[in-house]
Amino acid sequence: MNIGQILLWLCLLSSVLASISGVLGLKRADWARVGRFSSVAVSSLSSSALVVLVLAFLRDDFSLRYVALHSCYDLPSVYKLTAVWAGQEGSLLFWLWVLSAFSTTFLLRNRDRLSDGALPVLSLVQTFFCLLVLRSSPFPKLPFVPEDGRGLNPLLKSPWMVLHPPALYVGYIGFTVPFALSLAGVASGDVGWMGRSKRWSLFSWTFLTLGILTGMKWSYVVLGWGGYWAWDPVENASLMPWLTATAFLHSPPRRMSWSFFLVVITFELTIFGTFLARSGFVSSVHAFSRSPLGYYFLAFIVLSGGSAGWVGFRGRRKERSGGGTMFLGGLVSCALCLVTFFGTIFPAVSELLSGRRMVLGPGFFNTIFAPSGLFVFFLFGICRSAKGLKSPIPLGLSVLSLYLMLRLGARGLYPISAALFGGFALGNILLQVHRSLRSSDFGRLGGDLVHLGMIIFTFGVYCSSLGTEENVEDVGLGDDFRFGGYNFTLEGFSPEPKRGAMLLRAKLRVKEGREEFTLSPGMEFYRGGETLHKVEVRSGLLKDLHVAMTDVSRDAASFYLKVIPGTSFIWSGGYLVLAGALVSLIRRKDAAFR
Structure with a gap:
């Protein structure tokens, strides 16, 4: 030993x-x-x-x-x-x-x-x-x-994977303290548990957000499929506690039983997410190999959840209603969590019941989340609409958002509605940010920045998911081709020997109007037979060009190309959410870990 x-x-x-x-x-x-x-x-x-x-x-x-x-x-x-x-x-x-x-x-x-x-x-x-x-x-x-x-593992040799797992773990693990506080508070009748739990939950929520964002970025620039969210089961496992924790952070102080439920379910979902990643219950690029540890996690969920339910039942008390839009927003978050949970476990449950593994693809989730996003925009818009209607800013931003959405090529009910509602909500939040700065109310400023970032992030999601162009091109050496408003020329290949691997990069000259640049997507071949795609992403304010080399021969190659609009809004919105959360944490630094 x-x-x-x-x-x-x-x-x-x-x-x-x-x-x-x-x-x-x-x-x-x-x-x-x-x-x-x-x-x-x-x-x-x-x-x-x-x-x-x-x-x-x-x-x-x-x-x-x-x-x-x-x-x-x-x-x-x-x-x-x-x-x-x-x-x-x-x-x-x-x-x-x-x-x-x-x-x-x-x-x-x-x-x-x-x-x-x-x-x-x-x-x-x-x-x-x-x-x-x-x-x-x-x-x-x-x-x-x-x-x-x-x-x-070659996929893990990325700066984003230096940040993603530890940030996600810290986010998951941090919810253990609010769980312990809620059980102790409800069992003893001490109502002070809720304030302390919210401070710890804000810290954990911030790191969970960072973990999700860095995981999205890793998927976007490393995996080679040109996307940032695939509704993969392990991705969903991180989203579910994020949704319920968000609902708890917005839970009204009067609704103690509701808050207790949200804290408990958030903790159990972090354990459930760990179970998904380690049990072989689902198939995922993010999961570890199949392990008997999954049964231990399931047993722990049953025991801890059952104990928490017993404590909550014994400590229940009559409470007054209240909370309005915050409570309504929490219900929406929990409903989305329930849909995500159902879609995640459905393949395994269908296989257990019918012997056939049926998968609910991205279309199922998008069908639910797309209108829900509009409803969240609506809630953001009406929270302070009385003051917002006195200013032309919300309506002006609605028009500007609609123009941007149409300029990016999006059509249909959801993108147009997202532009109108999102622009109006953005204007209202900007007015609130201005008021917070004028009054030096930095406690409120952090929350306003988080809400502002969420609106920008969600707007980018609508843009990117509803207006994407993609194609696969087989190109010979020296040949030209055109895609998505870009002109491409394959000028050659450059090998880069590495220990245990060979990296082969293509040289693509790209023109867009008067602008000219070079992209070098590649493929890394390992002795064990593994192949890793080296993706090249050309990022712009309104759209990204994503290029991955999928096959190669002596004088030709195949490329997967994708033009993705609006991703800059996703990343900038996500960073703004983190900035707002940090402002809130710094504002409460003396009480953050109490």
Whole structure:
């Protein structure tokens, strides 16, 4: 047994002690202190285990099976760090480390009865993940030391994958604290749980948003299909808790039972998303290989969800209605989550019931989400329409948005309605941003920036999904062709030898009006038979040109080309959402982790 494995066993023992002490601490304060100390020990031990694994990657210690499977000598150091969570075993250890860090931060900053009630919940969740890491440990050694490792999956050698998994994990894991607070608060009758939960949820929501955006960008520039969202099951798994967390952040203070439900369902959806990625229940480019760990996650969802339901039923209280549009928006978010959940599990359920695997494609989801987006625009528009109608800005932006939509080539009811409603909502939010700046109300400014970014983001989604052009061209060396308003000439190929692979790039001269530029899409061929497409994207304000080389011979090549309008609005809107969330977090920095 090596040092890493010993640290994991000590982690489990400390976590079990924290769980038992936490339960006893509900009656005696001295036991709560023991539980806090044990939780700090879990954090220290899991940090040490993670450091051991990181050093094994940086030192190319291929005696560890996990390192040999996911790294090699010539892998750059930044990707050796990425390789730590590239496989199931390392990602679970990373999950345990982040969870213990969050638990320790919360428990050290809070020493009251509410945090004492949250301690056993946090410790029990930690114990579950300690068991998983021991069940699927990254520390087993090989019976021999190979000369070199297998290397990192080529798809993961991207700067976006340095950010995407850890951001997504932090977003997922952070919702454990609101879950523990909600159980402790409802069980004890302490209504202060809701304010604290919202602060933690905002932090987690911000990182979950970052994880989703970086995953979209990775899909857009790496996978080679010219899109950013495919309604893949694991993509959907990240969207569902994002929707319910958004509903919770907008939940009215009077609706405590509704808020409790949203916190619990958000936490359970993060575990469900982890189950989807690790069980083989669904087929996804984002998923790990099939594993028996899926059954552990299902059992945990049943136990934790059932326990939360029992606590919620016993702690229910009569409450007044209220919330208006915020409550209505939350209902819409939950309805979209339910649709996403149904569409995600439908293939597996249909196979179980009928023996045939039937898939609900993007058309199913788009049919539901397209009109729902218009309704969200409508809600944004009417929230402050009384003041907005006194200004020409909302109506002017409606006209401008419609002009942009028509200029991008979109036609039909949805894009035109999105332009009109979205422009009006954008104008109202801009007026509110102006008022917040004039009054120095930076607390409200963060939320306004988030809403502004969401409108711009959604407008870009409508543009890109309803006005896309695509084609496949077979081109000989020196030949010209025209597509999407661009003139292309294939001028040649340039090989770039790499260790264990050969990168072959094409040289495409492209003209659009008076502008001329060169694109170099390529294909990377690996010894194991894998082929990776090196995509070239020419980004503009109103449209992107996406080019991928799909096949090549000595004097010819095939190219997949796509002109995608409006993607600049998606990325700029997403970055604005993150900026607004950060403003809100900084504004609340003194209370962010309480």
